[in-house]
Amino acid sequence: MATVRKKMHFPLKVALPMVWNYIKSKLKEQIKAVAFIIIYLVAFKLIVLQSAPENAFQVAFGVGMVVLGLAMFLEGLFLGLMPLGDRVGVQLPKKTNIWVIMFFGLLLGFGATLAEPSISTLRLAGEGVTPWATPLLYRFLELETNYLVWAVGAGVGVAVACGMARFYFGIGLKPFIYILVPILLVISCYFSFDENLKYIINLAWDTGGVTTGPVTVPLVLAMGIGISKASGKKNSAAASGLGVVTLASLFPVLGVFAVALYLNSSTPKPMTEIEFFSEAYRPKAIQMLGSEDALRAIAFQRGSSAARISYYGDLEEYKKVILSLVDDRKNSKKFLGNLSLFEWMNRKANEEEKKIISERFAEKLEEFNSSSKKFQTKDSKDFKANQPNSTIETSEKGWFVIFAKEFRAAIFAVVPLVLLLLVVLVFLLKDKLKRADESILGISLSLIGMAILTTGIQLGLSSLGDQIGRTLPMVYKTEAQETGRFLFKNFNKDAMVSAYNHRGQLNKYFYVVDDSNNIKAVPFDEKRYDKTTGNYEYVRTTEVLWTAKLSLLGIALVCIFAFGMGYGSTIAEPALNALGITIEEMTVGTVKRSKVVGTVSIGVGTGLLVGVCRLILDIPACWLLVPGYLALLVMTYYSDEEFTGLAWDSGGVTTGPITVPLVLAMGLGIGGGLNVIDGFGIVSMASLFPILTMLAFGIRIRRRQNSHLIDTEEANDGK
């Protein structure tokens, strides 16, 4: 055995600058990675939306945390997680057989899916899914969520097992693609003819994109490289260590399709909400949702007023319930769930309901402050609680609370996987870590880094993205968005002023003072004035940004925004950077990391753009998926084996901790503005297009590298 090596001791004076330079270089790298998205978001907010970022201090603090978290997490990957995966990968084929390896892969894939709760983010995108319009989708996302988790988990497990077997036997990735992708496309086409199943297509393809998270990808990648390093019989290029991520994005789609088929037979067909909430259907509806309370909550949270009237049957009784919402705030949770009354009023209520509520509010306000005739929010705490202040909410929660929560999530994402690998390494393979101190440091770094990163994203990036996402529909909607409604009792007509517009028409205005004491002139709307009671209902709206009819420009702006978001957030994505560095090493620097990251980012940007356009123009999913993936098949045929794995893998790693919250904020904003059923389909586009750009990039590189070779060969033929 080797002798214990003497350790050199450095005085602090030498060691500190070394550590400092090291930290500085790592931070600089991440600042570069994050810079684009931050500048882009702030610029978009300032120039297009013409308002300064809110909570600037908190956002800046969050961005700082993102940089620090990214640097720590990435370094942790390279020091701890990836060497661990590599070590296990190298030892597995030596000391066990293929069945153990495949079983281990299955376990690892399944465990990774459970550990990285990316599926829950999908549920966020399905907030507007209803049990009447899309019953199957609703069952998947809200009722039998375990099915989804199991389908995806099994998919990823099978994928990792297949991937490991591929490396062991030296099978190329191409055959898997040629078989799996057409099957998935045919099923998608078949599904699009069924009124229930067609809503599953987007969800299924999206799960393929989100399953592979920032911990799983590098770990599986390193393990694959390890296994292919430890040899066997091989057809040289086939087993490079890449390709597992690809399979892990394709198999879950198949899994979701299978479960959808199984569930579909026991799922009712789509119906109107009036039918769904009618007395006649009540027993079945309760059976589906579990309880009467759940059914009622659904009517409030996801239905329109027609649903609620249908549920109560009687209009008077329904009115009483609405009034009780205002009076008994605590009880309203049972009806509205996490929505505040204001949010509910804004999103779900119709004119009638809004009127009832705002009248009731005004009454309460009068009781509270009878002397004031003019509306003043400042006096009323009660009212303020109903303002849309989600950003304030997060800051009130405090960053430490968020950090503690994210830290728990990070432990859950990192520790079980690491433990699984360690147990296998120590007990099954009877081996130990090559550099234990380094690995422990790396694993702790990735753990803390991930917690800091996700906290920073919540505080900084996604709050910034949210500010834009929420207001984004403004740019393509020509009418103003409503943000609040207030009832002015005994409206004094004398307070009105008259003003001419440029066409010489005389209009009536009155002044309103807002929270920050800014006076604003508002046009007087005759329809909102009730002559009999003397009440005026004031509807607060956003500023209309583009006064002329510019909805086409608006859509173009949304597209530019989507592209920039995708591009910017993907550049900073840690799993992609890990893949990029691995690829650069594998190709001895002929494929540069920056080129890989850039190409993939352009692909994600394009994918988001297309996905958003799909939402706005309401194009069926199949119309994009089928031609898109067919194009991929053709390009795969023309690219060589080495680049195939590389390109397809980069499609799977794109959706990570930075992209998902930002993209979701945007998808929800746009989807909410359009009243679409669900915001699915964006992620699947964001995984399709990077493959496309990467394959194109690979074919171009190869052609260029071979250019002088081909020339000489042709010259020889001519001799």
Add this chain to the structure above:
Amino acid sequence: MENKDFIEVSRITLFVHHGLISSALELLKNIGVYNVLLETARTARLRIKNTLLDLLGLSDPIEDSLTDIVRIIVKPEDSEKIVTYLIEKLDLKTAGRGAVYVQNLQELSNRTLPSINLEHHSKVTLLHDLTLITGIQSISGSGESISKVALKLGAGVPTVSLGKGTGIRDRLGLLRITISPEKELTYLLVPSFDANGLQNLLIEKGKLNRPGGGFMYQTPVKFGLADTQLRIGYQTHAASLEQVIAAIDEIKKDTAWRKRIFDNYGDGGLPHKTNYTHKEISFICPVEHSDDYIHAAMDSGAAGATMTIMRSLSLKEEDSYEVNNFENAIMCVKKEDENKVIEAILKTSEEKKETDWMIQKIPASSIYATYRKK
């Protein structure tokens, strides 16, 4: 094992464009060479373009292409016919396809040398006055990469592979993570006359003389053929300058005619001065096995080692090759430490009861290392 001694062998190193690797392996199989060590590398060339971006200096003038380094060990008497055979069949005379060279060295291993089944007489002229410059440089280092400097100096076409360094890094404890172990190994085949001058220039221009800059040395080459395609792309003459040089080399049958003048850097027009103060020892063993050997070697005098990953192919089967991953640990040790280091390695192998390894040693001269000069 103890009874075995080092024997004289020839190591043929073939740098071949990645697009030609399968035909190269096929050729080797045909002549009876079944054991091949394969390393992935890149070849850097200057790309001459004529666009606005170039005028502004915005585009990267270096273009990399994937190259495979094929190493085979043969009997010294077989080396010339194999090399000429490869040059003819792979058309290596055409610039840009690859390079090949032979080094005579001493080897200790359990492998038997291949018996070559080849009758080949060729008129291919080989250059007998070449020297191999090997440069090892930290990737994250501050200086310009050796390959770029070599291209700009017209020194030759550099071939670069990646490795990991161990040395003082391993003695730092956890502080070691602040130093990246990633190294670039640059191989440069140059005329012997210019070797010292070019090496000095490379050290100066590549800023290897800064702390942590890198490591450079020369090993003798028996004969070979260098790739001359330094530039690709836009061309303003019927033949490129490199093609002209290659043609004159062939006529003159040597490279002495193009001896360069290096003001203060070279040997002043004198014949190539060599001082073989060191030995380059390559220890090749299955992947993840070299740690103990390297530590043993370092305890007995080796300053450090650079490890590269190689694939060991055995070509006997029809379509697929059996692939095993190997590690090649390259160490430059002082002549007087040579035996101590080799003994330490042999002792480790006895302790570990491992036999699947090779030791190759070749004299090395003009060692340049930053950490030695204080």
